[in-house]
Amino acid sequence: MAMLEVKDLHVHYGVIEAIKGIDFEVNKGEIIALIGANGAGKTTILHTITGLIQPTKGTIVFEGKDITKTPGYKIVSLGMAHVPEGRRVFAQLSVYENLLMGAYTRKDKEEIENTLRMVYDRFPRLEERKGQMAGTLSGGEQQMLAMGRALMSHPNIILMDEPSMGLSPIFVNEIFDIIQQVSKSGTTVLLVEQNAKKALSIADRAYVLETGKIVLTGNAKELMDNESIKKAYLGE
Amino acid sequence: MSFISYLVTGISLGSVYAIIALGYTMVYGIAKMLNFAHGDVIMIGGYVVFVAVSNLGINPYVAILISMAVCTVLGVVVEKVAYKPLRNASPLAVLITAIGVSYLLQNVALLIFGSDTKAFTSVVTMKNITLFDGQLIIPGVAVVTVLACIVIMIGLSLFIKKTKAGRAMVAVSEDKGAAQLMGINVNGTISLTFAIGSGLAAIAGVLLCSAYPSLTPYTGAMPGIKAFVAAVFGGIGSIPGAMIGGILLGIIENLSKAYISSQMADAIVFAVLIIVLLVRPTGILGKNIQEKV
Numbered sequence: 130m131a132m133l134e135v136k137d138l139h140v141h142y143g144v145i146e147a148i149k150g151i152d153f154e155v156n157k158g159e160i161i162a163l164i165g166a167n168g169a170g171k172t173t174i175l176h177t178i179t180g181l182i183q184p185t186k187g188t189i190v191f192e193g194k195d196i197t198k199t200p201g202y203k204i205v206s207l208g209m210a211h212v213p214e215g216r217r218v219f220a221q222l223s224v225y226e227n228l229l230m231g232a233y234t235r236k237d238k239e240e241i242e243n244t245l246r247m248v249y250d251r252f253p254r255l256e257e258r259k260g261q262m263a264g265t266l267s268g269g270e271q272q273m274l275a276m277g278r279a280l281m282s283h284p285n286i287i288l289m290d291e292p293s294m295g296l297s298p299i300f301v302n303e304i305f306d307i308i309q310q311v312s313k314s315g316t317t318v319l320l321v322e323q324n325a326k327k328a329l330s331i332a333d334r335a336y337v338l339e340t341g342k343i344v345l346t347g348n349a350k351e352l353m354d355n356e357s358i359k360k361a362y363l364g365e
Numbered sequence: 366m367s368f369i370s371y372l373v374t375g376i377s378l379g380s381v382y383a384i385i386a387l388g389y390t391m392v393y394g395i396a397k398m399l400n401f402a403h404g405d406v407i408m409i410g411g412y413v414v415f416v417a418v419s420n421l422g423i424n425p426y427v428a429i430l431i432s433m434a435v436c437t438v439l440g441v442v443v444e445k446v447a448y449k450p451l452r453n454a455s456p457l458a459v460l461i462t463a464i465g466v467s468y469l470l471q472n473v474a475l476l477i478f479g480s481d482t483k484a485f486t487s488v489v490t491m492k493n494i495t496l497f498d499g500q501l502i503i504p505g506v507a508v509v510t511v512l513a514c515i516v517i518m519i520g521l522s523l524f525i526k527k528t529k530a531g532r533a534m535v536a537v538s539e540d541k542g543a544a545q546l547m548g549i550n551v552n553g554t555i556s557l558t559f560a561i562g563s564g565l566a567a568i569a570g571v572l573l574c575s576a577y578p579s580l581t582p583y584t585g586a587m588p589g590i591k592a593f594v595a596a597v598f599g600g601i602g603s604i605p606g607a608m609i610g611g612i613l614l615g616i617i618e619n620l621s622k623a624y625i626s627s628q629m630a631d632a633i634v635f636a637v638l639i640i641v642l643l644v645r646p647t648g649i650l651g652k653n654i655q656e657k658v
Contacts, residue, residue, distance in 0.1 A: 181542050205548040217543040219536050230536055233529070234548035282548070 130193065132157045132317055133178070133209075133286060138187035140170075140177050147173045149341040150187070155286065160308070160318040162328040162349060164362060165338030171321040172214050174338075175288050179204050179211040192285070206234040210284035214291045214321075216275040220264025224255055227263050227274055231281025241281070248277040251307065269300035276307065286317040293324045305331055325362035329353045337362070370501055371623040372616060377507035377576065379615020380514035384569040385592030386599070386607035387521065388562030394538040394602040395558045398459045402443060402466035404589010406563050408474060410436045410570030411580050415483055425488035433567040440563025441556050449552065467586070474582035487575040510572045517565060518608050525604070534558060538602070587631075591618070594638045600648030609649055 131154035140148035148170045155161045163171050176182045178189055180201030189197045191209060199207070210231075219227050228248060232241045249256040252273045258266065263274055272292055279287055289308065293301040301324070309331050312318050322328035329335055329349045337345035337358065345352065352358050385407060392400045410432045417428035447466050451459045491505030525531035536544040537554045545551050573588055574580055591614060599610025617637055621630040641648060 179546060181545065200550075201545045202548050202550045205546065211546045213543060213546060217540050219539050219543070221539060222532070222535060226532060230532065230544075230547045230549075233533065278547075 131155060131190075132192060133319065134188075134190040135174070135178070136188045136190070138174070138177065138189070139185045140173050140182060141185045147341055148177070148184075151338075151341070151343050153336050153343065153346070155317060155319050157285075157317055158312075158315070159333045160312050160320060160331055162325075162332035162335040163319070163321045163338055164323070164325040164328055164335055166362075167323065168340070169338040170341045171338055172290055175211060175213075175290050175319070175321055178288065179209065205282050205284075208283075208285035209288065210279035210282045210286075211288040212275045212279045212290060212292060214294065216268075216271040218263040218266070218271050218274050218278065220262065222263055223260055224263055224266070224274055225259040227278050228255070228259075228281050231278035232283075234282065240283075244281055244283055248280050251280075251310065252277050269296050269303070272296060272300070272304055273307070276304075276311075280311070280316075284316060286319060287311065288319045288321075290321045291323060292320070293322065293327060301327065325358070326353075326364075329363075367623075370503075371619050373503050373507055375616035375619030376612055377504070377510045377615070378619055379595075379612035380510045381569050381573045381576070381611075382588065382592045382595045382615050383514050383608045383611025384517055384565050384572070385588060386596040386611045387517065387604060388565050388569075389593050389596040390599075390601055390604060390607040391534075391558050391562050393596070395534060396444075396448065396555050398448065398456065399463060399593065400448075400559075400562075401460070401463040401589070401593070402470055403562065403566060404585040404587075404592065405467050405470035405474075406436050406440060406566040406585065407570035407573065407588060408580070408582060408585030409439060409470060410567030411485065411574040411584055412474060412478055412483075413567070414488065414571050414574070415485055415580055418486060418488070419483075429488065429568070429571050432571060433564045436563040436567035436570075437560045440559040440566070444556060444559040449555075467589075471582045471586065478582065480581065483580040485574040485578040485580045487578060488571055489575045504576075506572070506575045510576065513568060513572060514608070514611075517568070518604070521561075521604060530554070530557060591634060594634060597638060597648055598641050600651030603648070603650040606648055606650035 133155040135151065135153050138148055138151050139146065163174065165171055173182065177184050180199060184197065188195055191207060196204060196207065219230060228245060232244065235241055254270060255273060255277050263271065266274060292304050292308065296304065305327055308318060308320065320328055320332065329352055332349040334347065335349045335352050336343050385403065388403050389400065392398065413432040413435045414428045417423040417431055418425050443466055447462050448459060451462060487506060489506040489509045491509055493505050494503040494508065496503065525534060533544065533549045533554050536547060536549060537551055541551050592611065595610035595614040596607050598614060599606030614634060618630050618634050621633040625633065
C-alpha cells in the first residue's frame with residue numbers, strides 16, 4: 130500500500146478551481162517529483178496535504194489514515210514534515226530556536242538532542258551559526274535551516290516545495306545532494322520543483338502537472354527522454 | 366521638588382499605560398489586529414473589583430484575582446465570538462468589529478452598573494513615602510504601580526524567551542502558516558495571547574482605579590486609546606517598545622498638565638503620536654528587519 134495516497138483532489142480559491150481532480154501516490158522510500166510550470170498548482174497540492182488549505186473534494190490518506198480533515202497543526206506529529214516554498218524560517222528567532230520549533234510536537238528531550246546532533250552533522254554550517262538570527266542567513270543557508278527544521282520532527286515523509294528557488298548553482302547542487310542523502314537515510318521525499326531537470330535527475334518517479342491536472346506520469350528516467358517534456362520543461 | 370513629584374506621577378501613570386499597551390501590542394503582534402475593545406476590558410476589571418470589594422466584602426487581593434479571571438475569560442470569549450470568524454476577512458472589518466465590541470462592553474456596563482460614577486476604594490494599602498522633610502511625597506500607589514509594571518515586563522519577557530508557548534507566540538506572530546507546519550495550534554496561541562493581554566488589563570484597571578478612584582463605563586476608553594498611542598509610539602508589536610512608549614507617554618502627559626495646560630495635555634499626547642508617525646513610522650523600537658533573500 131502506498132505511504133501517501135491522494136485521490137480525486139479538487140481545490141478551489143473562491144470560485145477558481147486550482148486543482149481539478151488529481152490522483153497520485155508516494156510509496157515508502159521513494160523520491161517523487163511533482164513538476165510543472167508556475168501556476169500549475171504544485172504548491173497548492175502540498176498546502177492541501179499538510180492542511181494549510183482545505184480541499185473541496187477528494188481524500189488524502191497517509192499511512193492508512195485519512196488526513197483530509199485533520200487540522201493542519203496535527204499533521205506534523207503524524208510523521209509528515211513540510212519545507213515550505215520561500216523557506217519561511219522564523220527571522221527573529223536564532224538558528225537554534227528555529228530548529229527547536231521543528232521539534233515542537235516532540236516531548237523526549239534526549240531524542241530531540243539526538244536529532245539536533247544529526248541535523249548539525251548534516252548541515253555543519255547551521256551549527257556554526259546556531260546563535261545567529263535566521264533572518265540574517267543567506268538564501269542557501271535559510272534553505273538548509275528550513276530543511277533542518279523539518280527534519281527535527283523526525284518525519285517519515287518530507288514534502289519539499291521549490292528547494293532550489295533563488296539559489297546559486299553551487300547551492301542548488303548542494304541542496305539536491307542533501308535531498309538524496311535524506312532519502313538514503315530512510316525518509317520518503319515528495320519534491321515540488323520548477324527545476325525539472327534537477328528534480329528528474331534524483332527522482333524515482335514523477336508527475337507532470339499542467340493547470341491543475343496531471344498530464345503525464347512515469348519513471349523519472351523515461352520522462353527525461355520524453356520529447357514533449359524535453360521541449361516544455363528541460364529547455365532542450 | 367515639584368518637578369520630581371510630577372515626574373513620579375507621570376512614570377506611575379505611564380506604567381499603567383505600559384501594562385495596557387502590552388496587551389495591545391501582543392495581540393497586534395500575533396493576530397495582526399488592533400483590539401480597540403482592550404481599553405474596555407480594563408473598565409470591566411475595575412467594576413469586578415468594585416463589586417467584589419464594596420458589595421460583597423471580598424478581600425481586595427482575592428478580588429484582583431477574580432477580576433483577572435473574569436477579564437481573561439472575557440478576552441478569550443470576545444476573540445472566539447467576534448474576531449475568530451473574521452480571521453480571513455479584511456483588516457477594516459476586524460477593526461470595525463473591535464470598535465463595536467468596545468461600545469458593546471461600555472453599554473453592557475452602563476445597563477448593569479448605571480452611568481453614575483462609582484467611588485473606587487484603592488486596593489493599595491502601601492503608605493505614601495515622604496522624602497526631604499515632606500517636600501516630596503511619593504504616593505504608595507505610584508510605587509506599587511511601577512513595581513507591578515516592572516514585574517509584569519520581566520515576567521512576560523521571560524515567558525516569551527524561555528517557554529515553549531512563548532516561542533510559539535513569536536513563531537505565530539511571524540508566520541502563521543509556517544508555525545502551523547511546526548505543529549503549533551495557531552488558534553490556541555491566539556487565544557492564549559488574548560487571555561494574557563486581558564488578564565493584564567484587569568491589573569491595569571485595578572491600578573488605574575486605585576490612582577484615580579472614580580469608575581464609570583467610560584473609564585477604560587481614554588486610557589485604552591492612550592495605551593494604543595503608547596504602543597505605536599514604542600513600536601507596535603514590540604514588548605519593550607510598549608513599555609518605553611507607555612512610560613514616556615505618561616511623563617509627557619503629566620508634565621504637560623503641570624507646565625503647559627491641563628486641558629491641552631491630551632491634545633499634546635495625540636500630537637506626539639502624529640509627530641512620531643511622521644518621523645519614525647515604525648515607532649521607537651519598531652521592527653524593521655532586513656531580510657536577505
